[in-house]
Amino acid sequence: MNPLFQQPLQVIGLGLAGFSDNLRAAGGKVLHLNWKPAAHGDSGANWLLANLVNDARIEAANRQALQQFLDAQxxxxxxxxxxxxxxxxxxxxxxxxxxxxxxxxxxxxxxxxxxxxxxxxxxxxxxxxxxxxxxxxxxxxxxxxxxxxxxxxxxxxxxxxxxxxxxxxxxxxxxxxxxxxxxxxxxxxxxxxxxxxxxxxxxxxxxxxxxxxxxxxxxxxxxxxxxxxxxxxxxxxxxxxxxxxxxxxxxxxxxxxxxxxxxxxxxxxxxxxxxxxxxxxxxxxCKSMLDAAAGVRHSSMVTVMARNGVNFGVRLSGTGDRWFQAPANPVDGLFFPGYDVNDAAPDLGDSAITETAGLGGFAMAASPAIVKFVGGTPADATRHSRDMQHITLAQHTAFTLPALNFAGSGAGIDARRVVDRGILPVINTGIAHRLAGVGQIGAGITTAPLTCFVDGLAALAGQLEQ
Amino acid sequence: MNLHCSVFPNLYMDSVSLMQVSARLSALPGVSRASVAMATPANIERMRDSGMAVEVTAKPSDLLVAWVADDTQARSILDDVRQWLKPVDVQGGDAQAARVPGSLEMGLEAQPDANLALISVPGQYAAAEAMKALRLGMNVMLFSDNVPEAQEASIKTYASAHDLLVMGPDCGTAIVNGMPLGFANVVRPGAIGLVAASGTGLQELTCRIHHLGEGVSQALGTGGRDLHEEIGGLAMCQAIAMLAQDPATRLIVLLSKPPAPAVATRVLQLARDCAKPVVVHFLGADAAQLASQGFMAGHNLQHTADVAVAALRGQAVPAPAGPDPERLAQALAAVGRMAKGQANLRGVFAGGTFCYEAQLALVARGLECESNAPVQGVRVLHSRTAGFGHSLLDMGDDEFTQGRPHPMIDPSQRNTRLLQDAGDPGTAAVLFDVVLGFGASAEPLAELLPLLKDAQGRSSAAGRHILFIAHVCGTELDPQSRQACVSDLCAAGVLVADSNIEAAQLAVAAILALNGNQS
The missing domain is CATH 3.90.1710.10 (Enterococcus faecalis V583 domain)
Known part of the structure; x- marks a missing residue:
């Protein structure tokens, strides 16, 4: 039988803060969330996501995909x-x-x-x-x-x-x-x-x-x-x-x-x-490690993030070769002297495979020098790494971060967590000039577009219904 | 004066906070009109309807600010708004501090023993959050309304299959393990467990039980649609099953508007099988029919509480009581002071169930009336802006709360209407409720008392006398003092009844006496 009436009530509140304040005033235990709607406020996508939370098939598939990724040598x-x-x-x-x-x-x-x-x-x-x-x-x-x-x-x-x-x-x-x-x-x-x-x-x-x-x-x-x-x-x-x-x-x-x-x-x-x-x-x-996790049916683990200079593309383990694409997000960065944001090509390159594997932006705590590209501080670097641990299935055992007391870098991005928590994967990137041949004109930080993950989950949900 | 508009991308704030920002913005000198809302299609439509023809490209997750003012002030106004919209720095500026959890799953990581999610997010997202909570093993109280019925059916079906409780959607009140959820009065712990598909009805029952000296084990809401055919009473059945197993609960009270017949059969069968005494009240249904099925049945909210307390104490089930003789005499005395042409009863309620029960009291005595939330035999409202004949308004209904706080939180709109009706020369009696407890306005009478005095003064000057009748739903343990409210109302010349039904019966008696005088 549901043991609610025999346990101390512990509440998680979302929405009106006054209700949580009242509970606290009455001596209750309550955690009030800093809630906002997921998926850019698309209510259909919110409902779809909710029905994937804690799905036994996805959990099992993710355990398998993650283990194969972590086992890779x-x-x-x-x-x-x-x-x-x-x-x-x-x-x-x-x-x-x-x-x-x-x-x-x-x-x-x-x-x-x-x-x-x-x-x-x-x-x-x-x-x-x-x-x-x-x-x-x-x-x-x-x-x-x-x-x-x-x-x-x-x-x-x-x-x-x-x-x-x-x-x-x-x-x-x-x-x-x-x-x-x-x-x-x-x-x-x-x-x-x-x-x-x-x-x-x-x-x-x-x-x-x-x-x-x-x-x-x-x-x-x-x-x-x-x-x-x-x-x-x-x-x-x-x-x-x-x-x-x-x-x-x-x-x-x-x-x-x-x-x-x-x-x-x-x-x-x-x-x-x-x-x-x-x-x-x-x-x-990173590619060899992530390919080891690819193609596990029902898994919501991200196996590819890559940019072609126009679109950002994502692949999930459970949806195989399908790409989920959206226009790349702008880069927040510093430019070499003489260049500015108008000279920049959209985000480009396969190097986000490092972030997909829990390195790069995910491991920024290891590399405080990098945050200077966005005028940040070492504290920002550790914050990025902590945030990324919230959207991954686990922490690396092999890749550890001294600044986080040797905690592992986030391992295995879960598309569900990205959408549910509204925390986008952080990517460290160089900035190319939009014209051919000029070369690198800066570097900075960008994020993966949310839409890719929302669409990936929709495909995964369709697969679960079959 | 021009329309100005600004979009804050991906900034979410709850509707109450946004109403506060709207109010501050509207109050700025030079601003003739303002609205701050999430940029959902419905909200944008509402802004256009209100005469602000906003043309923006925005997602529902963006925050939209629109105001009408001189161009010269636009920049300083926008600076003010930006300041008001700034999030409170909950981390105390320490970038090393943990991020405040933004989702239920993150919350559960921070507080792994959480066993209930209290959800009051906008209706189009609320069922999704409820489903997440259930899938993570938590029980749910869903305060939000405007949840699609199909989603309600989905979450309740999931909850039943996994032995979890979903209270709501549109569940305004509950007391679980002694803790107030949503709007709730402070009552002593005790042996009576309640399940209700009616919010203020449940508050009235818990308060009455407290006044009679008994207490509440659990007070559980189900949401108003639970006993519809489409939902099948899933939440009420789950609640009954849990109360049946709860050692602290020795008697169960069920409260609802009349359920769909098949649902009533199912719920009553479960109640009959639960091995604990059960008192049932279906508002407006024939109590004798329930009694014939072997249930202890309440005739109204007050009587239901009286029956439950008597049954718990092993006493004989009391008959429904009429109004207190002394208060009845006061009501009738007031009739004698009324002028010719004063004929109508006006009810202005914050509590939906209170409006419902008052209508039943009128219908029972053959009085015709109108309401925005009519029971069977009552006309739909003639006009939203002015009463016609006997008129009972549920000011907490959607049509009056669009973009505004519920009258239990902010009674000002209700007070304005109450004064308008008192100023109508045809009005004989004004009936209203004051709801106390957690979640309700901290000073429910602060604005009303001087207005009442003023209204009575003006009607006296015009040779009229208005009979004000009120009912205070609350206890002496509530954050607002019930005693102070009652004595303040009495001092303002208001006849304060013991219960909602008594207040309605006093009003009915006065109107009938008035009719008798005039005939």
Missing amino acids: PVLVDAVPASEAIPAMAGGERRILHAGPPIAWADMCGPMQGAIAGAILFEGWASNIDAASAMAQRGDVALEPCHHHAAVGPMAGIISPSMPLWVVENRAHGNRAFSNFNEGLGKVLRFGANGDEVLARLRWMRDALAPTLRQALRSAGEIELKPMMAQALHMGDEVHNRNAAATGLFFKRVAAHLARQTQGVSALEFIAANDHFFLNLSMAA
Whole structure:
């Protein structure tokens, strides 16, 4: 029998505060919520969400997805051309992968179009930028999201068949994930630059850097990425927008092995000059961990967050390959001298895979330097990390945050919690110039749009009814 | 003078807070009209209806401020509004402090033993919050109204299947484990457990039981629609089942408007099987019929409490009492002082059940009347703005509370109407209620007393005499002092009855006497 009358009454109040005040005045125990309607006040979505709360099927599915995610052991095993790593890139077909959810050439932002045109030149499919753009426009090159091929790329996220990729294998489940190589800052393909200097660097990375790193990896042996990322968190990185410590740790790990290679010194110089070198490894590691959690029927755990420069896209474990998209939210950030918000491209890149995995904005407490981008304080950084723990299923055991007394960073975003609690995933991000080729013009913090999660839950609810 | 409008994206505040901001904004010098509300289609429509043709793009989760004033002041007005809308810094400025939970699930993480959610959010979201609470294992009191009936059926079906209690929607009052929920009077703990589909009716019962020297184990509301066919009395059945198992409850009282026949059968069958004495009152239904089915039946609210207390004490069931002879004599004496043309009874109620019961008293004596919430045999209101003949208003009904607080919280609109009716030369008697307790106005008479004096003075000057009859629903333990209210009303020349039914009966006796005089 319902034991209410035999227990002390403990109330949670929502709505009129006066009722809670009265209870307190009468000696009752009451917690009054700071309530507001969920889902932008859409009453239908509120009702739908309510019926998913504590659903036994979702809870069981989430436990499974979360466990697979936490169990994953990403290991750097190789560096090979995309045509070797990804079956769809092998057949000699003209195919280029890009960041974020699917998008047609005509709808792409400037930096992504510039980067794709550059990649077409790089592959030798066209002889100049105009011809390359026309080729893409005609549909002569298949354009698909990296995420459709277990891959991720920062900013424009461009991967063409001959580009070298990192191969990260999740040893717990055997799945592999891929990412391209980081070119450094300034005029680079991922911000849409496609001049000779950019293409020359890409060729050097393909012909010299990648084979050299491959040899060094063979000599060094596989590199466990999870411990390296965990250590970097304790050294001031959040392994999304700050990778200085992680890049240093990686450099230490491979330095001696690279030094023995013919082009080892130039490879070492290249890595040492780029504090973001590790970013692409962090991303591939996160992708391999999250792919391990994908496709668990009924799970509301988020497995992908990615931006294509127009839309923000989300995937849930339980809804498989479906994308839930909405226009990207604006970035709250600082701009390099001479630029302002009018110069900014909308939020771009697959790098939000780090936040999906509980790093980046979720681990901001580890990286107080990052909050300076938005004029924040270290207290803001810890607040962000605490907030993110409210929308995740659990806390990481591997990734801990010293500033939170070594509590784990939030692990496994639950789309239900995002909508129910009205707390949006926080994403640390670079800001690209809206015109191709200008490059990074700032950095800051943004959030994932609520609509993606609301729509994802609607799809999940439909699946539960079947 | 121009219309100004400002949207605050994703800022939610409850309707009471917004009404306060509206009132402050309207009171600013130079502002001729103002409205502050969540930007729901209904609210925007209402602003347009009130002559403010707002044209904005806004979501229901945005806050919309509209006002009519000179352009020159627009900026300073907006600054003021922004200041008023600023949230209170509940964290004391400490960014390290824990975030105040914003959802039920977060609340439960902070207070894991919470066993009841008290929900008073806008109706279109209320059922969702109730469903969340139930799915998290909590019982629910749903104060909110305007909840779709299908959602009410869903949450109650879920609750019944999981042995949880849902009180409401539109449940205004309850006492659970001695704690006041919503509007509730302070009464002593005791052996009588009550379940009611009628809010102020339940308050009247608990107060009467207290006055008679007994106490209340639990006073549970079900919401007014619970005993409709569509809901099937699910909440009342759950409440009966829980009270049947509660060792502190030795007698059960059930109160409702007449239920749908199939629902009545179901509820009464459960009551019969519960192994505890049960007193039943279906407002306006034939008590003899219930008695013939073996139930102790109340004839009115007062009588129901009297029967329950007598039964608990093992005493004989009392017959329904008439009005106190001394007060009846006072009422009839007042009739003698009335002028020709004074003929009508005007009732202005804050409590819906009080209005309902008063109508029944008129109908029982063959008096024709009108009401905005008519019982069977009563006409619908002739006009919303002026009474016609005998007229009994439920001022807590939706049509009078759109965008305004309930008259139990803020009686000013009720008082204005009361004075208007007193000023009508055809008015002979004015009947009203004063509801005390948690949730009700802290000073229910502060505004009314001088107005009453003024009205009586003016009618005297015009050669008339108005009979004011009131009933105070409350106890001496309530935050407002019942004794002080009663003596203040008496001092103002108001005839104060012991119960709502007695007040109505006194009014009826006066009107009948008046008719007798005139015939």
